[in-house]
Amino acid sequence: MTSSGYTWRIMGETSSVSVRMKRTDEELVALATAGDPESFNQLVGRWEHRIFALAYRVIGREDDAKDVCQETFLRAFRGIKKFEGKAKFSSWLYRIALNLCRDWLRRDRRSAVIVSLENEEQADACLFDDKSENAERHVVRRDMQRVLGQAMSLLTEDQRATIVLKEFHGLTFQAIADLQGCPLSTVKTRLYQGLSIMRRKLEKEGVTNPLLVVGQPKAAGAKSETMNKSQ
Amino acid sequence: MTETRDCIEKDDLVAYLYGEVDLRVRQRVDAHLRGCVSCAEDVRSLEAVRGALGEWVPPDTHLGFSVSETVGIGGGVKNLLNHVLHSPSWGVAAVVALCFVAALAVTRPEIYFGSDWMLVRFGTPQSGSSYSVEADPLPPQFDLESTPVDGVTEAREWVQRVHELIEESEERQARALSDRVQEVEQRLEEHGQAVLSGMERRFREVDPEEAALARQQLLDYRRSWLRLGDAGSIQERSGDLNRVSVRGR
Numbered sequence: 001m002t003s004s005g006y007t008w009r010i011m012g013e014t015s016s017v018s019v020r021m022k023r024t025d026e027e028l029v030a031l032a033t034a035g036d037p038e039s040f041n042q043l044v045g046r047w048e049h050r051i052f053a054l055a056y057r058v059i060g061r062e063d064d065a066k067d068v069c070q071e072t073f074l075r076a077f078r079g080i081k082k083f084e085g086k087a088k089f090s091s092w093l094y095r096i097a098l099n100l101c102r103d104w105l106r107r108d109r110r111s112a113v114i115v116s117l118e119n120e121e122q123a124d125a126c127l128f129d130d131k132s133e134n135a136e137r138h139v140v141r142r143d144m145q146r147v148l149g150q151a152m153s154l155l156t157e158d159q160r161a162t163i164v165l166k167e168f169h170g171l172t173f174q175a176i177a178d179l180q181g182c183p184l185s186t187v188k189t190r191l192y193q194g195l196s197i198m199r200r201k202l203e204k205e206g207v208t209n210p211l212l213v214v215g216q217p218k219a220a221g222a223k224s225e226t227m228n229k230s231q
Numbered sequence: 232m233t234e235t236r237d238c239i240e241k242d243d244l245v246a247y248l249y250g251e252v253d254l255r256v257r258q259r260v261d262a263h264l265r266g267c268v269s270c271a272e273d274v275r276s277l278e279a280v281r282g283a284l285g286e287w288v289p290p291d292t293h294l295g296f297s298v299s300e301t302v303g304i305g306g307g308v309k310n311l312l313n314h315v316l317h318s319p320s321w322g323v324a325a326v327v328a329l330c331f332v333a334a335l336a337v338t339r340p341e342i343y344f345g346s347d348w349m350l351v352r353f354g355t356p357q358s359g360s361s362y363s364v365e366a367d368p369l370p371p372q373f374d375l376e377s378t379p380v381d382g383v384t385e386a387r388e389w390v391q392r393v394h395e396l397i398e399e400s401e402e403r404q405a406r407a408l409s410d411r412v413q414e415v416e417q418r419l420e421e422h423g424q425a426v427l428s429g430m431e432r433r434f435r436e437v438d439p440e441e442a443a444l445a446r447q448q449l450l451d452y453r454r455s456w457l458r459l460g461d462a463g464s465i466q467e468r469s470g471d472l473n474r475v476s477v478r479g480r
Contacts, residue, residue, distance in 0.1 A: 041297040048294045056289040066292065073296055141286055148287045166249065167284050173251055188242040192277075195245075199280045207283070 025089040032080050040080065044073050047090065050169065051097050057164045058101040058157075060149060068104060072097040087178070094169070095179055098161055105157060144207065151201035159194035162187055238270055239263050248277055423453060 023031075023042070031039035051072050056065035075096050076083075083092055152160055158180065165171045165179065166187075176187045239247070239260050246252045247260045264271045341352040430449060 037298045044296050044298075048296055052292065052294055053289045057287065062290050062292060065289070066294065069294065070296055077298055144283060144286045148283060152287075163284070167281065173246070173249075185242055188245045191249075192241045192245045195277050195280050198284075199276050202280060202283060203276075 026085065029080065029083060029085065029089050032077075033083070040077055043076075043089065047093055048073065050090075051093055054094065054097055054164060054169060055101055057152075057168060058098070058161055059104060060152070064104060068097060068100045071100055075100075091171075091175060091179060094165070094171075098179065101161070102157060147202060147205045147207055148198075150205075151198040154197050154201055155194050156190075158182075159190045159197070162190040163194045163198075166191055237263070238267060244270065244274065244277075248274060248281070427453065 023039075025043065025046070028039045028043050032043065048069060052065055052069040055068040055072075056062060059065050059068065072093060076093060083089070152163075155163070161180070162176055165176050166173075171179070173184055173187045177184045180187065243252065243256055243260060247257065252260070264274060338353045342349065343352075427449065431446065
């Protein structure tokens with residue numbers, strides 16, 4: 001893909017970014033806006049895995065999630081000069097990615113997060129990367145992935161995005177409301193309804209007890225994959 | 232789930248679940264959960280769902296996106312090439328198809344077929360050049376109808392030469408066959424002489440009169456054998472030979 005004299009492509013390792021002096025997102029955005037593509041590449045290296053994870057959990061397909069991730073940064077690069085800095089850079093990226101996910105889901109009326117046999121095999125290979133995991137736990141995790149994928153597919157697009165943003169990206173209710181352009185109470189309602197639907201699905205699949213085995217319930221207020229890790 | 236008038240609102244319950252409540256609300260929810268089994272079960276089951284979600288990990292995929300600057304006029308071409316080379320195979324196929332269609336539009340080919348010919352015409356009918364291709368044409372020296380008048384003599388010489396070659400071949404074959412027949416006759420003669428000599432040696436051991444008679448019969452038989460053209464087949468002659476009997480003493 002090309003944009004204004006720049007080539008957008010997948011390159012090798014970008015580990016060289018990490019040895020440089022740590023700058024904030026805002027500083028890097030300012031440098032990128034001034035025409036420094038390397039600063040933008042640092043932003044990409046900082047956020048690409050989280051954007052990919054967001055897209056993967058909303059869409060449920062690895063290849064499509066990668067496409068959405070790449071398109072997100074391409075659009076961000078093209079529109080970096082229009083970014084006014086009123087919101088956080090990460091929120092801006094999330095908004096672009098969510099819009100792309102929504103477009104992807106609505107195009108051809110695709111359904112999200114349906115775990116096919118092929119995806120199960122891929123997930124299998126992914127799960128077995130952890131050599132220390134014993135076979136029994138591996139099977140439990142694989143079944144859990146399958147049931148979770150089915151449960152997520154029962155949710156509406158907004159419920160799914162809300163759960164993903166809150167559960168995996170640690171956004172505040174207010175940040176999610178700003179992203180989705182809805183009242184705060186709507187975000188909480190979507191979250192409660194979404195979790196309840198998933199709870200019923202998990203209970204129906206008989207995996208209520210394994211939940212307590214494979215994953216310890218988080219304490220109130222606990223966050224995972226929070227945005228703070230990157231800052 | 233039963234909900235009483237005093238139960239916690241769902242919004243507060245969700246906020247409590249994620250820790251986004253102030254101290255006053257937290258204390259109120261904690262107090263309520265200690266006395267309300269229904270809400271306590273609600274919170275516990277939602278926490279279990281959250282725990283299960285922790286197992287939902289995306290694949291560990293390599294991304295490594297980055298931008299790189301290209302400068303100059305050639306950059307556009309390079310970008311295009313990079314784009315094509317990194318695009319899916321259908322993209323390359325589409326480019327190839329586009330080039331093919333463009334070539335057709337420029338050359339405007341017209342193709343005509345006949346039983347033994349094909350005509351390809353390029354360009355406009357007025358100014359275009361055309362190329363004719365005959366399917367499986369005969370060698371020009373044998374195609375007398377299509378050969379120019381100046382080539383008639385040359386074609387006839389070729390035909391004459393072929394006839395001569397055929398005659399030479401037939402003569403060689405006739406000579407070879409004749410030699411083979413003579414060779415077979417000679418071998419038969421040699422074989423007959425050998426048989427006759429062997430029998431004469433046997434005759435000396437038997438009665439002289441019978442031997443003379445038998446020898447005469449053999450000589451007659453041999454004459455009849457060698458008399459080609461006379462009536463009788465090899466089988467009949469073999470039967471005659473079998474009738475010659477030699478008694479021992």
